[in-house]
Amino acid sequence: MYKILLVDDEVNILEGIAAIVDWESCGTELSAKAQHGQMAFEIIMDQQPDIVVTDIKMPGLNGVQLIRKVHEIYPEIRFIVLSGHDEFEFAKTAMECNVKHYLLKPSNEQKIEKAVKEVVDDLDEEQARQAFLENMSEHLKKVMPKAKEQFLKDYITNKKYGVKDWEYYSQLFEIDTDTKEFYLLVIEMEDSYEYEHLLALKKIMVEEVGETYIPLETTIGDKIVILVELPSREVIIDKVKGAKQSFHSFYPMDYTVAISDLGSISQLRHLYNETLHCLTQRFYVSGGSIITPQDIKKDRSSMEELQYDHEDLIFAIRSGNQEVVQQYLDDFFSEVWKEKYAVSLFRSHCLELFMSMIRQADRKQMDDYFRQVILFQEYEKFHEMRSFIEKTANEISQYHYERTKQTQSTIINRVVEFVERNLADEDLSLSHIATEVLYMNSDYLGKLFKKEKGERFSSFLINRRIEKAIELFELSNQVKIFEVAEAVGFGNNPRYFGQVFKKHTGSTPSNYMKKEYKNL
Structure with a gap:
């Protein structure tokens, strides 16, 4: 327990405070009480408690002076301040001495216990961190590679780490780097893989880029993360291409590489998020691609909405016009591919669109x-989504085409x-059939007739x-x-019938009859 x-x-x-606060439930014990600042300072020097709960206004050495004096000697001791006044002088001291809890009197036991528990949580976290550092130092030589990997992973994923932590761990891990940007x-x-494939790829990539240019590397989930201090992205791309050839000679598997912009250690989390955004564009590219922020930076105003x-x-689908359907989808997907809209x-x-089509x-x-x-x-790839939409549109369009x-x-x-x-009706016409029999537009019927029969109705x-x-x-x-002419719709105009008959058969009706008679 903390004292x-x-x-x-x-x-x-x-x-009163000593009696009403449940110190034990907070993970602490009340080891001492002091009635003024000087007495408190002497106890601190003798017992070195973990937490000091103190008033501000006291005779002699007041609370602000006590905090300053102790902080210079034991900066790790935490303070919780109880005061009846909101004082600027204390606020300034609090910032300088990392005092996070200031309770205005009167404060009940719940508020005091809450503050104590928060300080205990901070101390627990600090102890855990310190224990981790001590344990890591003891086994540093043995676990150095794994420890480096863990540090990079924690630095990227844990917002509590900062530049000072980087400086400390750089010395601890003997990270030798002259550059300030990476x-x-x-x-x-891309595909399903075993963990050995991930390790093999990381090893090959590190060897190809060169260990001297890689201060740290790790894996985060299913991703390999490598910090590189080469002079330009173009050099890195060449190295990555070389690693791809080497990896493919062992494993015929694809992977995508995202390369961030140049940035400092303080920007490392931003660089990581930048590469994750690049990887979301895997949807639009084939396996084995290399993606950089420059590949996806566009005018964001054009990407706000897919209009x-x-x-x-939908009209073309319902009409069964598959040629128009395909042309429309080609134009649509070309636009999406060009603009690289957000995958979501x-x-x-x-x-x-799919729901509209299936209706x-x-x-x-x-x-x-x-x-x-x-x-x-x-579907995780653009071409998969496109094929799915096109297949659905063409199937439904074909259904309407067949039905139509x-x-x-x-x-x-x-x-x-x-x-x-x-x-035999000499007044027989398409217009008559359309309006009197089928009750439809004669022009439309004429087009349907020619489409179905391959010739105009009149012919x-x-x-x-x-x-x-x-x-x-x-x-x-x-x-x-004249009887035949009348029977086939030429009425009482046998002469016109004869002209039409000759035009189509090459013979007049009378000659045709003589020819047929001779053949009998």
Whole structure:
């Protein structure tokens, strides 16, 4: 337990605090009490308590003087101040002597116990840290490499470490470096791997870059972190490429390397976060890439929002126009690739796009696509996300194309059937069929007919009338030409029928009948 000295010139307050505070529950013991500053100083010199709880206004040596005097001799002793006044002089002393707890009187036992516990926590932490340092010093030679790795890891991940800690540990670990600025390399494996692969890659990278240029290196989670003091990023990139060749000769595995900007030790956490941001851009690059902050620095205003509503895409999907669908997606993904939008923004946008697309599918398809949403979130590469969206869009577009084609075929079949039943009607026309039979736009019906049959309706009708006329001539050589003309829709105009017949067959109706008669 930590020893506490309680100081107050008012005996009632001194004894009251001593009695009501549960010192043991705070992890302490009240080892002594003093009724004035000089008495407190003598006890401190004799017993050296861990914590001093003291009043400010006291006769002779007051609280401020006591703190200053003790701090010069025992800076590790912690002070908790009790005072009825908020004094500037004390505030200045508190800053100089690292006094963190100032309680205004009257203070109940809960406030005092809370302050004591906080000081105890600080002392525990300091003791743990000191114990770690002492233990590390004893086994330094044996565990030096691991200790260095741990230090770099802690320095990057623990905000409590500062430049003074760096100076201390640099001496402790005999880190020999003349430079004040470094690059930070952070390496992450692309595929599934064993821990031995990570260690092998780190070893190869260190050897390639050169141990003399690497003050420290470590692993943080699944990432290799290397501090480098080479003169330029270009030199580092060349070294990294060399390491890649060496590693691939042993393991055919990809990894991505992020190289920070140049920065000082005080900026080390910033450099690490910078490389982590670079690694988020792995989404847009292939395995084995080297990414620097310059590769991803863009005008942030252009990256705030991904401005696409995709109405044109949804319309093309519903129309079954796969060519337009693919062109639209090519343009969209090219824009995303160029701007390198934040991965979270792009992923969220693609999820919204996916949901909009699957609403165009039929019920069974929609249920199947909903189950794929989980897989959607697992894609870690741009090309995977793009392929997924394109596949979905093309599948749903194909569904609408087939459905539209089937509907269009049904409509055209109805047109053909109506023509067959009404071939003798000289007023038969596409406009009549569209408005009176199918109740649709005649221009649109004309386009559908040409798309389905490969010819205009007018050509189809003339050809079908001539074919029907030939069938009638072949049935009997006694049939009259004007009767055939009337039967196939030329009315009482056999002369015009003869002209059209000759144009299509190369023979007049009468000659055609004679030729057929001779062949009988």
